[in-house]
């Protein structure tokens with residue numbers, strides 16, 4: 098189970114402020130569970146872990162097995178909430194060099210439609226020339242430009258490679274139940290399709306087929322992912338105390354810090370394969386809270402890498418940052434630093450220690466230095482990174498994000514600002530009606 102430690106943030110705030118906000122959050126918790134707060138028509142994610150049907154899991158598992166049996170590569174086409182959750186889980190659980198690790202992943206998961214890089218997509222087609230592959234095209238609206246372009250290109254490639262009449266069984270569409278261009282194409286062309294429920298927004302959709310299908314195809318256990326989320330759901334629903342409910346603790350602390358001028362939250366990890374988990378988290382909080390000229394700016398850093406680039410700023414720059422560290426207790430490997438007779442690099446003082454032990458000391462030392470430098474620190478600990486703990490973390494952050502949005506006084510489930518740039522781009526591209 099995850100654990101939250103706020104002892105290194107408490108010195109930066111007053112206990113009076115904390116108690117006041119805790120009282121408020123109790124009300125938001127009630128509102129959330131009752132489904133009577135802002136944006137309540139988008140609460141499909143709230144009870145999702147306990148409601149996912151056995152039939153859906155079986156269907157996803159069977160489709161995944163079928164894809165695994167014939168595809169070397171699985172292309173996941175999607176952007177934002179239709180992409181980040183799957184990638185966060187897959188990268189967190191994968192071998193760090195999976196592309197070069199024969200037999201490790203079958204199929205390899207590649208991503209498309211998450212950018213407009215021409216070289217990126219041209220390189221992808223070059224790879225697809227060489228391997229057998231299947232595709233998932235994921236878009237709730239079914240009209241998002243980036244995945245639509247990528248799908249058009251990949252579909253043409255599939256047709257050229259396998260023949261127009263042989264591609265329907267290589268495409269799975271994950272989209273709205275009724276509307277959007279993708280839904281119409283899926284119906285017309287006879288693609289297999291999964292539904293993204295109406296009442297679940299993109300950034301809350303990782304535990305729907307949007308995340309579950311790619312994760313299952315990558316070979317990971319979606320039942321464990323869901324059961325982790327379900328455990329967290331039960332815990333966060335039943336614990337009504339703001340001093341023990343971890344989502345209430347996190348919400349209270351980050352909002353008091355925000356009220357005290359800490360307007361940037363840095364989600365910190367100490368392992369490279371959590372990089373995309375932070376990307377998912379940034380979308381979740383950024384799109385949920387950043388509105389009405391308010392909101393904590395969600396940022397992230399991967400330590401110790403970024404200590405050698407951002408470290409100076411974090412230590413001594415503008416004091417508007419707080420850190421939330423995603424701390425992992427146990428490491429799966431046991432790679433020790435070897436003894437060297439000559440000790441030319443002076444490292445013998447740590448010979449025999451594992452890299453994880455050194456990494457833990459780096460985490461402890463960095464926290465001490467940053468707290469001393471005026472950066473409050475919240476630590477969220479998981480025993481290890483696996484499907485179960487990732488499920489717990491996903492649900493923990495989703496629930497906290499909803500509570501935080503209510504605390505800030507915004508609707509955490511809409512994203513009116515995302516449309517602004519799209520309108521400008523469409524107008525520049527000459528799209529009808531813009």
Ligand code: PA5
Pocket residue numbers: 176177178179235236237238239240241244298299300384512515
């Ligand atoms: O959270 C959101 O609503 C957005 O980030 C969307 O997920 C993203 O724009 C992709 O949208 P769609 O799934 O409609 O293609």
